[in-house]
Amino acid sequence: MSHKSLFSRALSAAPDRLHFAAHSHHLWPDASFEAQQQTWLDANRHADHKWDLVFGQVVPQAQAHVAAELNLPSPDSVVFSSNTHDFLLRLFSGVAHKPVRILSTDGEFHSFRRQADRWEEVGAAVVTRVPLAPFDTFGDRFLAEAARGGHDWIVISQVFFRTGGLFDRIADLAALARPEGPWVLIDGYHGFMATPTDLSAVADRVFYVAGGYKYAMAGEGACFLHAPPGFCPRPVVTGWFAEFGDLSGPPGGVQYRSDGGRFWGATFDCSALYRFNAVREMLDQQELDTAGVAGHARDLARRFQAAVQGGDAGVLAEADILNPVEGDGPRARFLALRHPQAQVWCAALRGAGVVADVRDDVMRFGFGLYQDPQDVDRLIAACADL
Template sequence: MPMTALDLTRHFSRFRAAAPDRINLAAHSHHDWPDVTFAAQAAAWQDAAGLAGDKWGKVFGEVIPAVQAHLARALALPDPRTIAVAPNTHEFLRRLLSCFPAGKPVRILTSDAEFHTARRQMARLEEDGLVTVERIATEPFATFAERFGARIASGAHDLVFVSQVFFTSGATSGDLGALAGCRHSGDTLIVIDGYHGFMARPTDLAAIADRVFYLAGGYKYAMAGEGACFLHCPPGLAPRPRDTGWFADFGALAAPAGKSVGYPADGGRFLGATFDPSGLYRLRAVFDWLAAAGVTAATAHDHARSLMARFLDAVEAMNIAGLRRDDLLTPFGPQAEHGNFLAFRTERAGEIETRLAAVGVHSDHRGDRLRFGFGLCCNADDVDRAVERLARALR
């Protein structure tokens, strides 16, 4: 499949001008924000000033429906109303955990490479015996989907939680439809963490939208920054989370007979409480811009693959210990499934990151894993300049 690098850098002029010496190859972490988000941030302020408390009518009447529509198109969801929003995905994790009956531990199946949001929370609950956790090793990556799917099929778990793309390696968890098809019981909740997959890889949930929760946000590949996270909530599943906020009171409520707390049937049942809506203004603006430019997740992934190939070819020619193809955790090539960043396993990870930071090239590391991300804010010239600096820094 041909790979094409874009040059959209003119749309990121404010971020680039604010730090002109920086080359952002940590674009799997904090992405540059496109210029349209500046006006969106101002619009949120202006609506607060002009409408005061009435701004929530616009947030829930215009901004959130627009965001839901964009997200539904990006993920091929049949109904935008299944999408709930929140300032972070940790809120959604807590809410999901609160859906299970009290009095017995929640049985969780997950991987050994989940992001800290899930890893830390599950480990803490495990300490108090509130959950039991089975962690499946992601390596070897080639057999992960088969091994994980077999454990889903065992029916021994209440909650399955797994990343679409593992943040420690860039490897994927495999075909999401196949994983969902392994579900043994309708009572088992399957949650896909799209943290490094959303808007980094094309994602089609149409066939599994009735069975799988999907959570992600705008902080990374959607380039909208903090405070703009979402959860797709399959109709009928987990209808009454105990962790609930007053925003879940909005809309038509369906309550059992008596005085019990009612919930909307759509994604609103997973809403929390008051939050800063400016992130949603930014997310709407980013999606409006991407739509006008004809840029999709598939386009972004193709762009990233092109820049990754360019970077790898140049670095491979330098024969630098720790930055060889053999040091890659996830193979790169036409048949490889991966996210939009490269992860090298090297004892020099911290040292190399420090040296690159000194010459204005932003990367990051986690233990012995050095990561380079390639987003829409970068072009081929950025990669070439980064390689030149890398050669100087590691000479």
């Protein structure tokens, strides 16, 4: 079944383009365009009282959507910001002593990678990075390091952005988390709405951060944090929105909300939350859930993978598929192909109107609702011409 009609504006904006970077800048559905317009109308209709509407309706709706997607016990644990980097800073600030002892990997996204490097430069952090390779032993190696103790903060991706490898030991990691440390942060950006994710069993022990730029199809600005109760109750980096609601704190001191709202920042552009809510409502109307969308993407990825492995996609047969489609279990929504010529191939495809992306020697092809089997066949033909 084709779902292209849901993306008519985005597809008509560049009708000759083949966009296979749904894992990067996911195209926006028509519903998000209408939501963007509604943001403007509401802002000007309500003017000074806009925030009553935003915090009375828009934010609670977005919290409920996130909680439903992740099977969280309460939507009150969810707080929003314009990017995930904000939450890294607020969590880091809440560790009482410096340097902060961090356990992570050598495969985290740039927001954390760059910031962690800089914290180390100034002596604010000591970071232990467990290598992802070889990935078949990674889970055991990472958990062994975590169990050794001595860490204040553990940061790891649910799905690794470069290779598409999936970390499926979150429950084991959560068992180590304590309010006094270590705190566990799961970077779910390549997991949220990419593959079904149930945090109900660990929601009281792990932080989870993600956003709308990719598989939630809402664009920039709709990032969120799930914060377990009792962990990091008083982040030092804090915004004035965190002082509204059910407050706690020392007499005469700075008061914080007692739910996830303790991580609120300050004034922000709320249009992304309008878009996120509209996309979720669109999916509900179409009777599409994450499992269904992931299944559609998996079928497309499997079709492309078969062509690559069978030699029908030309020189791509020489590449290593780092995260091949195997069965119907949870997985990344992209295929990662490693080859020394990845940069050259990606540039050549872009010149032919095909959008994929590349990280060092790894080329990534992402799949989503706005593609169909005919698009994959056109992709295969373009690859065969390389």
